[in-house]
Amino acid sequence: MKILVTGAAGQLGRELLLMLQAAGEEAVGIDRAELDLSRPERVAEGIAAQGADWVIHCAAYTQVDKAEEERELAFRINRDAARAVAQGVRASGGRLLHVSTDFIFDGAQSRPYREDDAANPLGVYGQSKWEGEQAVREVLPEAVILRTAWVYGAHGHNFVKTMLRLAAEREELRVVDDQVGTPAWTADIATAIRALIGAGASGTWHFTNEGVASWYDFAESILGLGRELGFPVKARGVRPIPTSDFPTPAKRPPWSVLSKRKIRGLLDHDIPHWRQSLERMLKEIL
Template identity: 40%
Template structure:
């Protein structure tokens, strides 16, 4: 098996490459320096030249607030770039795994969203990721769509690292308490992705660590796991204005995943594992 991973310098792509290396699976990790995903010729030429059996497409425009401003660039990366990669996969007869997001849903209600629920994004980032899904489904038969949420890992920026940095500077932090979802550790998700691409169990999946919490509860757990004495104050999301709307309910049902693959551990175990293996972030 020969694997090409896009977005290899992002937090998830980095861990997918790391896992492939550990398992001695032939691969290449690529990022902006290798080719411009918004350039059709560059993208297809690189992929067709490497001839992968699998494309793991982690690359994306992920700045949710800035996406509302840089709509054209966001569209080019998340929709057109995905289309170019999928067209190359089709030409090669390769599998493709596309990383998507909880933001394809509108966040209404309190029940976890199933893979069969109709997407209805409430911000532009979510809209482009959903359109990316549609490009993959339209062009390929051998695809995996993996929706995930609240991702954190050792490489790149994320909520966990932000909280740990703020905790070094402040005794009290205010965190939104009315948005719910599942934190997802890239180390756990990367392992699942590599297991997934070895199979022909194609389709759409929701893949997060088990369990649900609010951002407020997540922040409290981060400080508890790192033994930092920081008071976390719950606030309403209306008190924390952002350029893009966020779904209040980002819970994802893992029913389809757990029927076919080993489920990821509870997010509480994942955060303790992350803190234990990355102590440099709390020093």
């Protein structure tokens, strides 16, 4: 079985590609240099030419704040190119797993979001990803849509690495404590993706690690575990602040915990708690 991973230079795509190849799968990756998603008119042909049995579409426009200024580009990549990827998969007779986000929800409720809850994005990034999901479903109703959140890993740029860098430079960090969700380690997401492929799944699924945290909770654990493991941590601690003290161009959902009840029934292992996976990731990069 041939598996094609888009966004292979990104943090999730890189993790998944390495995991698949280590498991002996025929997995190939393409990145922006080989597949320019900002030119959707060329994407379908490029995908179809690969002749993959499964395409895992990890590539996306993910700059949440910048998307407010670059609306056209965000929609071109997250909606139009997603549709083109699905068209290419359909043309080659393969299957598609499309990675999406918790940002399709507005965060107004207080229970974990289920796969069938109504979408109501708060900004351009979330809206472009939601319309991308819809475009994929229109072309390939049997496609897998996998929503995840608060992604971090050993590859690429992410919140964990930013906190470690700032903790080595500053006496104190200030992090918002009124946005709540669940971190997701790329290695655990990649494992879930392999399980979905192996089961021949279809439809919409959610995956993050277990547990709930604010960004402040996450930052505190990063510094605490980082200090224990020997990272250069200068900061004495983290100060919790409200979102209003850290204004950004894009509005974030205050509650973006995703329900994992559906995918728990598919996996043959317990989903690790986010603190457990954070420690494993820190040991990996150390």
